[in-house]
Amino acid sequence: MAEKPLLHVFLAGPRGFCAGVDRAIKIVEEALKRYGAPVYVRHEIVHNRFVVEALERQGAVFVEELDEIPNDGQPVVFSAHGVPKSIPAEAERREMFFLDATCPLVSKVHREAEHHFSRDRHLILIGHARHPEVIGTMGQLPPGAVTLVEDEEQARTVEPPSDRPLAFITQTTLSVDDTAGIVNILQSRFPQIAAPAKEDICYATTNRQAAVKEIAPKVEMMIVVGAPNSSNSVRLVEVAGRASTAKAVMVQRGRDLDLATVEGVSRIGITAGASAPEVLVEEVLARLRERYTLEIEEIVVAEEKVIFKLPAALAASASA
Missing domain, CATH: 3.40.1010.20 (4-hydroxy-3-methylbut-2-enyl diphosphate reductase, catalytic domain)
Structure with a gap:
């Protein structure tokens, strides 16, 4: 058997789930444990089909609007992206039990x-x-x-x-x-325009972009694991393209990676958007191993230790 060519892989750190995404997913999971299925979720809890489908298998039901939800007393979760004030107001009018998974x-x-x-x-x-x-x-x-x-x-x-x-x-x-x-x-x-007291762009977005900027000049191709409707994932592709990477592509799963696009590449970077779980990065690595011997190096630009608490209605069940 011919020896596989060597591919040097730079893994971006941080990558993948941020504290807000992790909290939102846990809210749905803990609600399912405490209240049983179905738990309704307005919009995708986070922008990742793998995550959404995994929650669906556990009993989550995703809807676009509250009028799709029957008055059966089961919880409804608002997604990590936040909702207009009219949404909780309508939920209260209908006497729904709702949990707000909006990122803090x-x-x-x-x-x-x-x-x-x-x-x-x-x-x-x-x-x-x-x-x-x-x-x-x-x-x-x-x-x-x-x-x-x-x-x-x-x-x-x-x-x-x-x-x-x-x-x-x-x-x-x-x-x-x-x-x-x-x-x-x-x-x-508008010289008098008031600015935020603290940067609005979240730490996770900033850190993931910084890691891509660090890696991009070292590689010939950058793979972003994420979803096309995920703003932070799309931004990572753009950042990689501007930071001198010859090719920057997004894939949702390992199976989506066309190995033909890696032909002739010896150094590749991999990152993941804040709503993409690490298992999907592992899928991409497994896909690359089909054709290459991987030499993996992690480039870490920041350590993330942020943890957001669950809503009080769920905190007790989570600790138990």
């Missing part, structure tokens, strides 16, 4: 939005239209209170109300570099 760092942005609104500031939200997190954040305030800016071009042309002071907040899963460019334009145009 997203909730922090929601509170910032309310704070600025209470000070009569018009809010500029830097983010991507139609993303669930953006919909949830804009839904914390009355219509017209928030103007969405998606890119530098919009930052140059946006005309917010001129009769009120301004403030900006951001989606938590954006490109650090792209957001900095947008912020610079806004601050140049």
